Amino acid sequence: MPMDMLSLTSSQFPSGTSLTNLEHVFQMVRAGNFSKYDYGIQGNKKQYDQEKPPRYNLSKLTVPTALYYSSNVWAANIANVEKLIKVLPNIVKTYKVPSDKFNHYDFLAAKNIVRLLYNAVIDEILKY
Helix, strand or coil, X not given: CCHHHHHHHHHHCCCCCCHHHHHHHHHHHHHCCCECCCCHHHHHHHHHCCCCCCECCHHHCCCCEEEEECCCCCCCXXXXXXXXXXXXXXXXXXXXXXXXXXXXXXXXXXXXXXXXXXXXXXXXXXXX
């Protein structure tokens, strides 16, 4: 990502989401699964009637799903993507960005994003 774009996007962080949402993402990364928000033992008992938040049942998803990922995103590392591929029932495409340097911010504004990612996304969209 160009440095001017990095400073622009960083200055807006976490615009477009909430700190609670970010905390939820980190909770799932730490837990190693897709689960509802963790309110702590007492809060979970009140909210979910159990000590731990329930997991999302990803096998119930029916929408055709294309996964686009890279090897340089810590929260969605290759091992996590491979786990996801095993549980999602309707994957129509998996695409690993062909660059070892492509990271989370690059999904927004890499200099070569059209060649590395957007063309593959558009090709898949045009199938529908």
